[in-house]
Structures are given as C-alpha cells and as structure tokens.
Amino acid sequence: MKQPKPWVKPVLELGPVVLFFVIFMLFREDSVHVLGRDYSGFVFATLVFIPVLVISTLIMWRLTGKLAPMQIATLVLVLVFGGLSVWLDDPRFFKMKPTMIYLLFAGLLGYSLIAGRNWLGAVLGEALPLTETGWLKLTRRMAAMFLALAVANELIWRLMSETSWVWFKTFGLPVLLFLFLMANAGLYRDHALEKPDGDKPQDGK
Incomplete structure (x- = not known):
C-alpha cells in the first residue's frame, strides 16, 4: 500500500487535539446550546472532538492499512469516557x-x-x-x-x-x-x- 506523505500522519494525530484546544479556548466561558441541551465549553469541545478523532483514525487506517494498538486503545477510551462526559454533561x-x-x-x-x-x-x-x-x-x-x-x-x-x-x-x-x-x-x-x-x-x- 502506498505510504502517505510525511506530514499527513502528524496532522491526523494532532489535528483533533488542537481543534479541541481551540474550541475550548473560544467557548470556555460560555454555555453552548446543541440539540436542545446546554453544554459547558469543555463538554462542547469534547462533543466536537469525538467524531473528528473517529474520522481522522479512519482516514489513517484507510491510508496505511493498519492502526497501532495505542491508536485503537485511545479511540475506544475516547468513545467511552468522552461519550459519558457528553451524555452526563460531566x-x-x-x-x-x-x-x-x-x-x-x-x-x-x-x-x-x-x-x-x-x-x-x-x-x-x-x-x-x-x-x-x-x-x-x-x-x-x-x-x-x-x-x-x-x-x-x-x-x-x-x-x-x-x-x-x-x-x-x-x-x-x-x-x-x-x-x-x-x-x-x-x-x-x-x-x-x-x-x-x-x-x-x-x-x-
């Protein structure tokens, strides 16, 4: 399988984290209304981070044909703990x-x-x-x-x-x-x- 360009992997790995940071800094003092619920800036940033991480991980798997154990474990725990934070607004x-x-x-x-x-x-x-x-x-x-x-x-x-x-x-x-x-x-x-x-x-x- 063709290897992606050197800059692609860092962007896919760091992009979701940087996006989380930016959204949190923008909304940390605010309450964000989404689908009938009000979330703190932190939980809203988490809500955005989860699907972005899923997409970036799938793109990485698509490009390289494999995922490292650390990537899989991180994705699963983000889905579990991030999902709980959004669901319980905690x-x-x-x-x-x-x-x-x-x-x-x-x-x-x-x-x-x-x-x-x-x-x-x-x-x-x-x-x-x-x-x-x-x-x-x-x-x-x-x-x-x-x-x-x-x-x-x-x-x-x-x-x-x-x-x-x-x-x-x-x-x-x-x-x-x-x-x-x-x-x-x-x-x-x-x-x-x-x-x-x-x-x-x-x-x-």
Missing part, C-alpha cells in the same frame, strides 16, 4: 481518560515484563531495532513513565483549573513524551542492533 470523565490510557499501557508493559514477552519490541521493532536487553530496559522505563503520567494527570485535573488541565493535555503531555524519548537516546545508541553486514550486537551493555 467533564470529569473525559479528564480521567488520559489516566485510564496511561494505566492501561503501564499495566500491559508491566505484565509483559512478568510474562517475559517483548510486546514493546513487537510494536516498535521495525522503527527502533534494539537488542533484547535494550527492549527490557526501555519497557521498564516506559512502564514507569506511563505510571508517572497517570499520576500527573490525576493531580492536575483534580487540583488545578480546567484551563490548566487543557493546556497540560494539549501541550504538556506531548512535551513530556518528547523529553522522555530524548532522555533515552543513550539507550537507543548503546543497544541498537548492528546492520546485517556489521558485527553482532553487544547485548551486555
């Missing part, structure tokens, strides 16, 4: 959604360590070829990171303003994930698999 469910996602990923990675399965390598192996030891270390670190993000999300939405949480969700979480990836540059280098014509990988680092 923003708390949507704010808890990142917590559920990160706990899910932390749990799956933790179980893979206990079961001796390299699930992270199965998902990212083509893009990031590492030795067995490298995958073990990265799995531990990512499990800890997801736990930390779940705790951070809970603290921020419960203790800070709604606007603060939206800024954190839109910009803070991506920055933290990027910093995590950069902080592990040494691991990628030390445990990278050698090219086929090179020496065998040193797996004991």
